[in-house]
Amino acid sequence: MRANLNHAIFSAIITFIVSFPLLGLNLVTGGTSMSIEGADTTTFTYIAAAVAIVFFFQLFHDKIMGVFSHIPTPEVGHLYSDLPQSKKNSVEKWFTIALVALAIIWPFFVSRGSIDLATLVLIYVMLGLGLNIVVGLAGLLDLGYVAFYAVGAYSYALLSEYFGLSFWVALPIGGLMAALFGFLLGFPVLRLRGDYLAIVTLGFGEIIRIVLLNSTSVTGGPNGIGGIDKPTLFGMEFGRRVKEEGNTLFHEVMGIPYDSSYKVIFLYLLAVILVVFTVFVIRRLVRMPVGRAWEALREDEIACRSLGMNRTIIKLSAFTIGAAFAGFAGCFFAARQGFISPESFTFIESAIILAIVVLGGMGSQLGVILAAVAMTVLPEIAREFQEYRMLMFGLMMVLMMVWRPQGLLPSKRPHMELAND
Known part of the structure; x- marks a missing residue:
C-alpha cells in the first residue's frame, strides 16, 4: 500500500x-x-x-x-464448441434462418421509433463488420474508416442530384467508389504498421472530410446536400404523392390506405437485407484463401512473408473489401436520412466503429453485431444521462478491457489436439 x-x-x-x-x-x-x-x-x-x-x-x-x-467470465458457447462440425453447421444454418425470420417479422409489432433505432443499429452493424475485416482479421489499425462511409454517402447524393440515378443503381457504384478509395489508401500504408498506420489513416479520414467541407460548389460544403431520393420497390414509392414521373405509389398498388410507417418498415427491411448480404460475403471470404491470408498477416507479418505470401496484395484486399461495405452503408445512410453533411462523418464516428469491433471481439462477426446493438441502444435507453454519454462510454470501455479484454464474443479458430501416448 x-x-x-x-x-x-x-x-x-x-x-x-x-x-x-x-x-x-x-x-x-x-x-x-x-x-x-x-x-x-x-x-x-x-x-x-x-x-x-x-x-x-x-x-x-x-x-x-x-x-x-x-470474477468469472462467461464461457459462451461451451456446449456448442463440443459438437461435431456437421452438427455445428446445421445449428448455424437453422439459427441464422430463425434470426432472419424474426428480424423480418419484428417491425410489424413494434413502434415506429423502435424501427428507426433498429435501422440505425443495422447501419453500425454493416460498418462494424466492414472495419472488422481491416482491424479484426487483417490486424491493420484504421482510424479513418469513416472516410469510406462518407464516400459512399456522397456518391449516392451526388449521383442522385446531378445525374438522377436511383438508389439501386447508385448502391453498387457507391460501394465501388469506396473500394477505390480504400485501394488508393492501401498504397501509402504498405510499409507502415501500428501507430504509424493509425496516424496515416486518421489523416486520410480528416482529408476527406475537409475536402467535402471546402468543395462548396459540388458538395454544398457545410450546408450539405438535401432532398436525396428515397429507395423505391420496383418503381413503387412510399410517399403520399409520386415524386418522380413514371413511378407508382405503394399503397395504391396494394390497395391499402396510406401510412407513413410503410416507408420506415421498408428501409428497415432493406437494411436487414444489406446486413445479411454483408455477413454472408464476409463469412465466405474468411473461409477462402484470402481470409486465411488476412489472419496470417495479423498473427505475424514476418512469418507471413516467409511463407511466400504477397503482403501487398493482402493489405490492399483488406482495405478495398472493408471500404466497400462502408460504401454500401454510407449509400443507405444517405437514402435513409435524405440529407447529409460533413458533420455526419467526424472522427468520433470512426472511434465508435472501432470501439464496436474491439468490444465485440477482434475477428468475431457475432461479437461485432452484439457490440453494435449495445453501443447504439444503451445511449438511447439512458437519455437522461445524455450529457455524460461520452464519459459513460469511456468508463464502459475501460471496465471492459480490464474484465474481458478479448471482447464479448472472441472468435475461435478450429484447432487440433494430439493425444498423449
Whole structure:
C-alpha cells in the first residue's frame, strides 16, 4: 500500500486539475462582458467524489484488480464448441434462418421509433463488420474508416442530384467508389504498421472530410446536400404523392390506405437485407484463401512473408473489401436520412466503429453485431444521462478491457489436439 501512496496522490491531483476547470468553472456572458463563476455545490461534490475514487482506486489497485481477476467470465458457447462440425453447421444454418425470420417479422409489432433505432443499429452493424475485416482479421489499425462511409454517402447524393440515378443503381457504384478509395489508401500504408498506420489513416479520414467541407460548389460544403431520393420497390414509392414521373405509389398498388410507417418498415427491411448480404460475403471470404491470408498477416507479418505470401496484395484486399461495405452503408445512410453533411462523418464516428469491433471481439462477426446493438441502444435507453454519454462510454470501455479484454464474443479458430501416448 505504501508503494502505491505516491502514485495515488499524484493521480488524485491530476484528476482535480483536469476536472475542476472543466466542471467547476462556468463562463457567464452578460452583454459585452464575460465573467467566470463557480459551479453549484452538487458539481463540486461530484468532483470531490471523482478525486476520492481515483485516489482509493490507485491506493488499493492490487486488491481491486485481484477481485476483478476472480470474477468469472462467461464461457459462451461451451456446449456448442463440443459438437461435431456437421452438427455445428446445421445449428448455424437453422439459427441464422430463425434470426432472419424474426428480424423480418419484428417491425410489424413494434413502434415506429423502435424501427428507426433498429435501422440505425443495422447501419453500425454493416460498418462494424466492414472495419472488422481491416482491424479484426487483417490486424491493420484504421482510424479513418469513416472516410469510406462518407464516400459512399456522397456518391449516392451526388449521383442522385446531378445525374438522377436511383438508389439501386447508385448502391453498387457507391460501394465501388469506396473500394477505390480504400485501394488508393492501401498504397501509402504498405510499409507502415501500428501507430504509424493509425496516424496515416486518421489523416486520410480528416482529408476527406475537409475536402467535402471546402468543395462548396459540388458538395454544398457545410450546408450539405438535401432532398436525396428515397429507395423505391420496383418503381413503387412510399410517399403520399409520386415524386418522380413514371413511378407508382405503394399503397395504391396494394390497395391499402396510406401510412407513413410503410416507408420506415421498408428501409428497415432493406437494411436487414444489406446486413445479411454483408455477413454472408464476409463469412465466405474468411473461409477462402484470402481470409486465411488476412489472419496470417495479423498473427505475424514476418512469418507471413516467409511463407511466400504477397503482403501487398493482402493489405490492399483488406482495405478495398472493408471500404466497400462502408460504401454500401454510407449509400443507405444517405437514402435513409435524405440529407447529409460533413458533420455526419467526424472522427468520433470512426472511434465508435472501432470501439464496436474491439468490444465485440477482434475477428468475431457475432461479437461485432452484439457490440453494435449495445453501443447504439444503451445511449438511447439512458437519455437522461445524455450529457455524460461520452464519459459513460469511456468508463464502459475501460471496465471492459480490464474484465474481458478479448471482447464479448472472441472468435475461435478450429484447432487440433494430439493425444498423449
